[in-house]
Amino acid sequence: MLLVLEQVLNGLQLGVMLFLLAAGLTLVLGIMNLVNLAHGSLYMIGAFVAAGVIRLTDSFLLGLLAALPAAALVGMAVEVIALRRLYTRQHLDQVLATFGLILFFNELVRILWGPRALFMDVPHWLSGTVEIVPGAPYPAFRLAIIVVGGAVAGFLYWLVRRTRLGMLIRAGASNREMVGALGVDIKRLYTLVFGLGAMLAALAGVMAGPIYAVEVGMGEPVLIVAFVVVVIGGIGSVRGALVGALLVGLVDTLGRAFLPTLFRAFLAPDTADGLGAALASMAIYVLMAAVLAWRPRGLFPAHG
Amino acid sequence: MARPVVTRLFIWGALVLLLALPPLVQGLGADFAVGVATRILIFALVGTSLNLILGYGGMVSFGHAAFFGAGAYVVAILAQHDTYGEPLLTWPIAVEGTQSAFIAWPAAMAVSAILALVIGVVALRTSGLYFIMITLAFAQMLYFFFISLRAYGGEDGLSLFARSAAGPLDLADDVHFYYLVLGLVLLALWLKRRLVAARFGRVLRGIRDNERRMQALGFPTFRYKLAAFAMAGAAAGLAGALIANQTEFVSPSFLDWQRSGEILVIVILGGMGRVYGPVAGAAAFLLLEEVLSAWTDHWMLVLGPILVLVVLFAKGGIWSLIDRGGQADG
Numbered sequence: 001m002l003l004v005l006e007q008v009l010n011g012l013q014l015g016v017m018l019f020l021l022a023a024g025l026t027l028v029l030g031i032m033n034l035v036n037l038a039h040g041s042l043y044m045i046g047a048f049v050a051a052g053v054i055r056l057t058d059s060f061l062l063g064l065l066a067a068l069p070a071a072a073l074v075g076m077a078v079e080v081i082a083l084r085r086l087y088t089r090q091h092l093d094q095v096l097a098t099f100g101l102i103l104f105f106n107e108l109v110r111i112l113w114g115p116r117a118l119f120m121d122v123p124h125w126l127s128g129t130v131e132i133v134p135g136a137p138y139p140a141f142r143l144a145i146i147v148v149g150g151a152v153a154g155f156l157y158w159l160v161r162r163t164r165l166g167m168l169i170r171a172g173a174s175n176r177e178m179v180g181a182l183g184v185d186i187k188r189l190y191t192l193v194f195g196l197g198a199m200l201a202a203l204a205g206v207m208a209g210p211i212y213a214v215e216v217g218m219g220e221p222v223l224i225v226a227f228v229v230v231v232i233g234g235i236g237s238v239r240g241a242l243v244g245a246l247l248v249g250l251v252d253t254l255g256r257a258f259l260p261t262l263f264r265a266f267l268a269p270d271t272a273d274g275l276g277a278a279l280a281s282m283a284i285y286v287l288m289a290a291v292l293a294w295r296p297r298g299l300f301p302a303h304g
Numbered sequence: 305m306a307r308p309v310v311t312r313l314f315i316w317g318a319l320v321l322l323l324a325l326p327p328l329v330q331g332l333g334a335d336f337a338v339g340v341a342t343r344i345l346i347f348a349l350v351g352t353s354l355n356l357i358l359g360y361g362g363m364v365s366f367g368h369a370a371f372f373g374a375g376a377y378v379v380a381i382l383a384q385h386d387t388y389g390e391p392l393l394t395w396p397i398a399v400e401g402t403q404s405a406f407i408a409w410p411a412a413m414a415v416s417a418i419l420a421l422v423i424g425v426v427a428l429r430t431s432g433l434y435f436i437m438i439t440l441a442f443a444q445m446l447y448f449f450f451i452s453l454r455a456y457g458g459e460d461g462l463s464l465f466a467r468s469a470a471g472p473l474d475l476a477d478d479v480h481f482y483y484l485v486l487g488l489v490l491l492a493l494w495l496k497r498r499l500v501a502a503r504f505g506r507v508l509r510g511i512r513d514n515e516r517r518m519q520a521l522g523f524p525t526f527r528y529k530l531a532a533f534a535m536a537g538a539a540a541g542l543a544g545a546l547i548a549n550q551t552e553f554v555s556p557s558f559l560d561w562q563r564s565g566e567i568l569v570i571v572i573l574g575g576m577g578r579v580y581g582p583v584a585g586a587a588a589f590l591l592l593e594e595v596l597s598a599w600t601d602h603w604m605l606v607l608g609p610i611l612v613l614v615v616l617f618a619k620g621g622i623w624s625l626i627d628r629g630g631q632a633d634g
Contacts (some may be wrong), residue, residue, distance in 0.1 A: 008306040082612055091433050092364045093615045096572055099565045100611025196553060224444060224561060231437045278452030285441040289426055292438055296430050 002136045007257040008250065009132075013142045015249025016149025020204035021226040022241040023156055024197025024232070030236020031173040032190055034083060039201055039226070040219025041105035046071040046202025047214045048109055050070040060123035067202045075198025076191050083194070084187070086276035104229065109158050110216045120209035145207050152200065153242050160238055169193060173236060225252075228288045234298030243299060248284050255280035311627045313581065316523025318507030323484055326479045336621040338478045344590045345485045346546045351570040351582025358568070359577030360500050361532045363428070363510030366436045366566045367443030371537040374419055375544025375561030376414035377450060380462045382408045387465055405468035405475070405549075412545035413538040419446075420537025424530045440561060447559040468549055473606075476547060485546055492539060496557070497579050499535075508532055509577075555627055573614060575621030584622040 021043060028034050049070045050063035057063070073256055078101065086094045106230035121127075122141045160166040171179045180186040205219075210219065229248050233240025260276030267275065291299065307315075322341070329337040349370050357363040385392045385401025393399040402408055427438045456462050467475035475481045499505050510518045511525045518525050548554045557563070566589070574585020592610070596603035 029433070035436070082616070085616055089615075092358075092568075092572070093367065093438060095364070095436065095565075096569060097612045097615040099569070100608040100615070102608070103611070104608030106410040107602050107608065111602055111605070134471055205426070220561070224440065227437055228441060231434060235433065274452055278449055281448035282445045285445040288441050289438060292430055292434060293426060296434065298434075 003134075003257075005133070005136055006138060007254055009138055009146070010257075011250035011253035012246065013145050013149075013249070014253055015246035016146050016153075017204045017208060018196050018222070018226055018249055019149055019242050019245035020152060020200045020207075020228050022221060023152075023238055024200045024231040025226055026230045026233065026238060026241045027169070027193055028197050028237055029230065031169060031193060032087050034087055035094040035098065037095060037223065038078065038085065038101035038105065039197070040223030041102055041107045042071045042075050042198045042201040042219075043103065043205040043208070043222065044216070044219040045110060046114050047120075047218065048118070049202075050206040051120050051209055051214045054111065054120060055118075060070055063120075064203075064206050067206045068199045071202030071205075072199045074194040076195040077203075079191050080192040084190070087190075101235075105133065106216050113216075115216065117213040117215035120208045120214055141210060148203075148207065152203070156238055165192075225284065226282055232288055232291045232298055234300040237298070237300040240298055240300035248287065251287050252280070252284050255283040259283075276291030307627065314626055315535050318583075319490075326482055330479075335478070338592045340590070340594060342478070342482045342485050342550055343547075345482075345489045345583075346543050346550065347567075347570055347590060348583040348586040349485075349492055349546070350540050350543035350567055351574065351586050352489075352496060353536040353543065354567050355497060355571050355574075355576065355578075355582045356368035356499070356539070357532050358571055359581070360505060360512060361508045361529060363529065363533065363537075364436050364448055365391045365427075365439040365533075366561070366564050366568065367441075368421075368536075368540055369559050369561070369563035370423075370443035370446045370505050371416040371540035371561070372544040372547070372567070373450070373554070373556070374446065374553040376548035376558050377417045377456070377462075377544075378412040378541070379408045379468065379545045379548040379551050381456055381468075382411065383464050383468070384456065384462060403466065403469050405470040405545075407546045408468055409542060413541045414443070416541025416544065417534045417538035420534045420540075420575075421530065424533035424537075428526060428529050428533065439604055440564070443559060443561060443564055447556055450559060451555045457555070457610075459556060461553060461557070464552040464554075465550065466546075467552060481550065484552075488542065488546070491585070492542075493579060500579065504528070504531075552628075561619030569611060573621055575623030578621070578623040578627070580627075581621055581623040584626065588622055 021039065024042075025036065025039050026041070032155040046067040047191030050060075051068040052063075053066040054060055054063035082097065082101065086097055122139075126141040127146050128140050130140050130143055131137050132143075158166075160169060165194050166226055168179065168184055172184075172186060172189055179189075204222075208218075210220075225248060226245075229241060231244075232247065233242070256277070259280045260273045263276045264273035295301075322345075325341055329335065350368070353371075354365065355369045357365060381402050382392065382401045386403045387401070389401075391398055391400050391574050423439070423442045427442065430438055450456070451459050458465060467481065469475070470484065471485055473480045475484065500508070507518065507523055507528050510521075510523070511528060515525050544558070547558070570585040570589050571582050572585070573588055574583065575581030592607065593603070596606055600606070
C-alpha cells in the first residue's frame with residue numbers, strides 16, 4: 001500500500017513537470033497556432049544554465065534565478081528572429097523549421113558545455129525526506145516539485161482568468177485581428193506569451209536536473225510526451241494540459257512500476273518483465289490513441 | 305503533361321549519370337561514392353513513399369520512419385532465424401527464417417503495409433495537428449516495442465551476417481546492390497507517376513484540396529486515404545529492407561522520431577507533390593550532410609539554420625528550381 005502511495009506521488013511529480021512544459025506549448029499552440037518542437041530546447045537550456053551557475057556558485061536558488069530569465073531571453077529572441085514569421089504558415093512548415101532549431105540548439109549546447117552529461121545535486125535544504133503518512137518517507141525535493149507545480153498551475157489560472165493580460169491572451173486566441181484592431185500591440189503580446197512559456201519550460205528543466213541527467217537531447221523525449229499531454233487535454237486549454245499531464249504522469253509511472261509485477265502473476269518472470277516494460281513505455285501512446293478515438297479534439301476542446 | 309525541354313534533358317541526364325555512376329567513380333578511385341549513392345537512392349525511395357501521402361494526399365505523417373524501420377527489422381529478424389535454424393513461428397502456422405530477398409523483401413512490404421493499415425484506421429479519423437501527433441505517437445510506440453525486443457538485440461539492435469540472397473545478383477557486391485536499388489527506385493517512380501496521373505491520384509489530390517467537396521461528390525474519401533497510406537507504408541517497408549541490407553544492421557534508431565523528421569525534410573526540400581522531388585531532396589540532404597560533417601564535427605549547427613531558411617524562403621523545394629516551367633502535381 002505504501003509502495004502504491006509512493007508511486008502515485010512519483011506519478012504526480014512527473015505529471016507536474018509535464019504540465020510546466022505542456023502549459024507553454026498549449027498556450028503557444030492555442031494562441032499563436034504555432035507547433036513549437038523547439039520548446040524542449042528551452043527546457044534543456046534551462047537545465048544547463050542552472051547546472052553551470054550551480055557549479056560556479058554552489059547555490060541552487062541562484063541557478064534557478066539565472067536559468068529562468070536566460071531561457072525567457074532565448075525564447076523571445078527565437079520568437080522575434082524566426083518563429084514570428086511562421087505564425088501564418090502551415091503546421092508542416094512549423095514542424096520543419098523548429099526541427100531545424102532543435103538540431104541547432106543541441107549542437108550549440110554541445111559546443112558550450114561539452115558532450116558529457118552534467119550532474120546536479122539536490123539542494124541540501126531539500127535533500128531530506130518527509131513522512132507524509134507515518135512510516136512512508138518521501139524525498140523532500142520531489143515533494144517540493146509537486147508543490148511548486150501546483151502553485152504555478154494556480155498562478156496560471158489566476159493569470160489567464162483574472163488579469164488584464166490574461167484577458168488579452170484569451171481575446172487574442174479567439175480573434176487576433178480584432179484584438180489588434182482595438183489597439184493592442186499583438187506582436188509584443190505574443191513575444192511576452194512566448195517568454196512566459198519558455199520560463200515555465202526552463203523551470204521544469206531546472207527541477208528535472210537533479211532527478212534525470214542534464215544532457216544534450218534531454219528535451220526531445222520529454223517534449224514528445226508533453227505533446228501527448230497537449231493533444232489529450234485539447235489544444236489551447238491550460239486546464240486540459242493540467243488534467244492531461246497528471247493523467248499521463250500517473251499512467252506512465254504506475255505502468256512502469258506495476259505492469260511487470262502484474263504480468264508475473266500469469267507469465268514466466270522473464271517474459272513478464274519484458275512484456276510489462278514494453279507495454280509500460282507504450283501505455284501513454286495507447287492512452288492518447290484511445291482518447292483521440294473517443295474525443296478527436298481532446299478532453300477539453302478550447303474553442304467550441 | 306508535357307514537360308519543358310530543359311527539364312526533360314535534366315531528367316535524362318540524371319538517369320544516364322546514375323546508370324554510369326559505378327564505373328565512373330571506380331575509374332576515379334572513389335569507390336565509397338557507390339555506397340553514398342545507394343544510400344541516397346534508398347532515402348529517395350522512402351521520400352517518394354511519403355510524398356504520395358504528404359504531397360498528393362495532404363497527410364502530414366510524422367511517423368513515417370516506423371514503416372521504414374519495421375521493414376528493416378523484418379529482413380533482419382528473418383535472417384537471424386535462418387542463421388540459427390530456429391523457426392520464427394511454430395503455431396498456428398510454421399514460419400521458417402529466410403535470407404532470400406524474394407521472400408524477405410515482400411514480407412517486409414507486407415508487414416509495413418499491414419502496420420500502416422492498422423495505424424491509418426485510427427490516425428486518419430483525425431486531421432491537422434492531431435494527425436501529425438497521432439502518427440508520431442504510433443511511431444514512438446513501435447520504437448519502444450523494438451527496444452523491448454530483447455531477443456532481437458533490444459536497444460543495441462541486430463546485425464545481419466550477410467545481405468539477402470537474390471538469385472543471380474550478388475548483393476554483397478556493392479555495384480550489384482546499387483543497380484538493384486536503382487532499378488527498384490526507378491520502378492517506384494514510374495509506378496507513382498502512373499498512379500498520380502490515374503483516377504486514384506486525381507481523387508487523392510482532390511481530397512487534399514477539399515475533402516468535404518470530394519465527400520459531397522460521393523467519393524469514399526476515408527478509403528482512398530487509407531489505401532494511399534497503406535501503399536506508402538509498403539514502399540517505406542521496401543526501403544527499410546534495402547537499408548537493412550546496405551548497413552547489414554538494424555536498431556530502434558531506424559524508427560527514431562528524428563528519422564521521421566529527416567524523411568519529412570527530404571520531401572519538403574525536394575518539392576512536395578512533385579514525382580522527382582524526393583530524389584532531388586534525398587540527394588541534396590544526404591550530400592549536404594556528407595559535406596558538412598566532413599568540414600566540421602558541429603555540422604548540425606549549420607544544418608539546423610539551413611532548414612529554417614529553406615522553410616522560410618524556399619517554397620516549392622529544389623525541384624521547382626529545376627522544373628521552372630512545370631507545375632505542382634507533375
